[in-house]
Amino acid sequence: MSLAPWRSSIAHALYRNRSLAYCKFVQLATVRPDGHPANRTVVFRGFWEETNQLKFITDFRSQKISDLYEQPWAEVCWYFPKTREQFRLHGRLMLVSLHTDDKELQALRSQTWQDLSLAARAQFSWADPGTTRDLDAPFQMELPSETEVLPEFCVLLMDPQTVDHLELRGDPQNRTDYERQTDDTWVRTAVNP
Numbered sequence: 001m002s003l004a005p006w007r008s009s010i011a012h013a014l015y016r017n018r019s020l021a022y023c024k025f026v027q028l029a030t031v032r033p034d035g036h037p038a039n040r041t042v043v044f045r046g047f048w049e050e051t052n053q054l055k056f057i058t059d060f061r062s063q064k065i066s067d068l069y070e071q072p073w074a075e076v077c078w079y080f081p082k083t084r085e086q087f088r089l090h091g092r093l094m095l096v097s098l099h100t101d102d103k104e105l106q107a108l109r110s111q112t113w114q115d116l117s118l119a120a121r122a123q124f125s126w127a128d129p130g131t132t133r134d135l136d137a138p139f140q141m142e143l144p145s146e147t148e149v150l151p152e153f154c155v156l157l158m159d160p161q162t163v164d165h166l167e168l169r170g171d172p173q174n175r176t177d178y179e180r181q182t183d184d185t186w187v188r189t190a191v192n193p
């Protein structure tokens with residue numbers, strides 16, 4: 001698969017905003033089973049190998065996982081403050097969990113786990129996220145090993161179908177839409193901002 005034309009714009013934005021640690025924080029919106037939107041911040045963890053799929057990590061017990069079982073469509077909104085540009089990527093989410101059979105995807109899950117810091121790995125040993133916390137009880141956590149991937153640990157891959165790139169810099173602003181026609185073909189259109 002060849003790299004989509006919007007990939008170079010994201011690479012450029014990541015490079016020019018590299019001094020801002022938070023430039024890899026994106027907003028990931030999903031649709032709840034009741035049809036209401038849900039949105040949260042997640043860390044962009046690169047693209048999966050040579051594909052155009054964005055990689056995120058999450059906990060199997062989180063709301064976004066139950067959302068995507070019902071409805072895999074999601075949108076990522078990503079703002080780069082230094083270069084003042086926004087990307088909105090719309091596509092399907094694919095879950096890579098303990099239950100995923102595909103060997104290549106399971107290897108991706110293990111490798112991503114190994115690449116995490118100790119503190120990041122420990123979060124997957126915490127009690128059920130979103131359930132009521134007993135503030136009087138000691139906070140339970142363990143330090144999981146590098147090789148034993150905790151069952152709660154998941155990788156999420158997002159496969160964009162459309163990308164909307166808005167550049168605020170310039171007079172006038174520039175806005176470019178990208179639409180995927182086939183696996184490998186994208187149509188790029190300059191649109192009014």
Ligand SMILES: Cc1cc2nc3c(=O)[nH]c(=O)nc-3n(C[C@H](O)[C@H](O)[C@H](O)COP(=O)(O)O)c2cc1C
Nearest residue numbers: 025038040041042043057058059062063064065130
């Ligand atoms: C800066 C920042 C980075 C975050 N990164 C992640 C992440 O990479 N993965 C993740 O699942 N949650 C991340 N979170 C927590 C989520 O925003 C959210 O609270 C959590 O995933 C539960 O959301 P859900 O139950 O709607 O799925 C991050 C939060 C912040 C503020």
